Amino acid sequence: MTIDRKTFIVVNPNSANGSTRREWAHMEEAIRAAIGPFEWNFTSGPKDATRLTREAVYAGYDQIVAVGGDGTNNEVVNGFFDGQTPLNPNCAFAFICRGTGGDFRKTFGWTTRLEEAIERIKNERTRAIDLGRFTYIGHDGRRALSHFINITSFGIGGLVDRYVNASSKALGGKLSFMIATVRAVAAYSPRPVRLTIDDGEPQELRIVNVAVANGRFFGGGMMIAPQAEPDDGLFDIVVLGDLTKWEIISGSGDVYKGAHLSQPKISHMRGRKVTAESDQEVLIDMDGEAPGRLPCEFEILPRVLPLKA
Numbered sequence: 001m002t003i004d005r006k007t008f009i010v011v012n013p014n015s016a017n018g019s020t021r022r023e024w025a026h027m028e029e030a031i032r033a034a035i036g037p038f039e040w041n042f043t044s045g046p047k048d049a050t051r052l053t054r055e056a057v058y059a060g061y062d063q064i065v066a067v068g069g070d071g072t073n074n075e076v077v078n079g080f081f082d083g084q085t086p087l088n089p090n091c092a093f094a095f096i097c098r099g100t101g102g103d104f105r106k107t108f109g110w111t112t113r114l115e116e117a118i119e120r121i122k123n124e125r126t127r128a129i130d131l132g133r134f135t136y137i138g139h140d141g142r143r144a145l146s147h148f149i150n151i152t153s154f155g156i157g158g159l160v161d162r163y164v165n166a167s168s169k170a171l172g173g174k175l176s177f178m179i180a181t182v183r184a185v186a187a188y189s190p191r192p193v194r195l196t197i198d199d200g201e202p203q204e205l206r207i208v209n210v211a212v213a214n215g216r217f218f219g220g221g222m223m224i225a226p227q228a229e230p231d232d233g234l235f236d237i238v239v240l241g242d243l244t245k246w247e248i249i250s251g252s253g254d255v256y257k258g259a260h261l262s263q264p265k266i267s268h269m270r271g272r273k274v275t276a277e278s279d280q281e282v283l284i285d286m287d288g289e290a291p292g293r294l295p296c297e298f299e300i301l302p303r304v305l306p307l308k309a
Contacts, residue, residue, distance in 0.1 A: 010040070016098040035118075069099015070099055070150060072095075076093070086304060099288075103221065121308055126306040129307045131214065132214055135297050136296035137293050149287065152212050153284070154276060156185070156248075157283075161288060163184060196274070207241060208242070208243045210240070211237070214228065216228045235300055237269045240266055251263060
């Protein structure tokens, strides 16, 4: 079944190592042939996808398509809100994966083929999925609020982001993230964190990384939360504890395969709210971007986003 929706497409021209800008004319033609007229715009810099999305939803568009990577998806989803207020609960979200990692699509088993993405955009099948909302300390020292569609983590992941985003990514997603991870492991030591889930007692931990997961994959293909479901109303919280550098490196293969949850220094929990504090600087990773640091508070927003599926 198809339905007429007023579609706006947010295109990150720098995604896929800049090839999206070169290939957009061909992509636009293919999309237009499938769904008819639509409007679009290139992003011009960080957070511009959020601005473009918000303006489009205010203007009455009821289908927003992100063309880019996981970071673009995340920025677009934030444009569905003004602060904590959803602008149009019936506005559908779709995406065409053009990023380095392409992690969010992997939870659903989707490929990067343009034809498959266009079919999802064209048809009216939607799946209501959860989103995460969290507050944190931004790089300017002020408290900030954001939403995320996939996974936000804190610990070594924030440092990995810094290295990845400073590189050319010319070697491809998985290798770029692996190189950045090795660099981060060499520079990182476990941090003390006070972690509280729902109304439970605070846990005093030393952590390498904590993933607060809606989806299953991050970091260019690591299946950090293999049991996560994006529509179950719960976060999967995966704690990589006081691991040595050798344990991090030697166990990375298990993380890519999702076979790490049974390891003794790794724990897995579920919850609707997560609070994390530390006396040291602990950086945050949000869908491949590094927005700030702890303390932070997370809450799940159950089934608030109609995802074209």
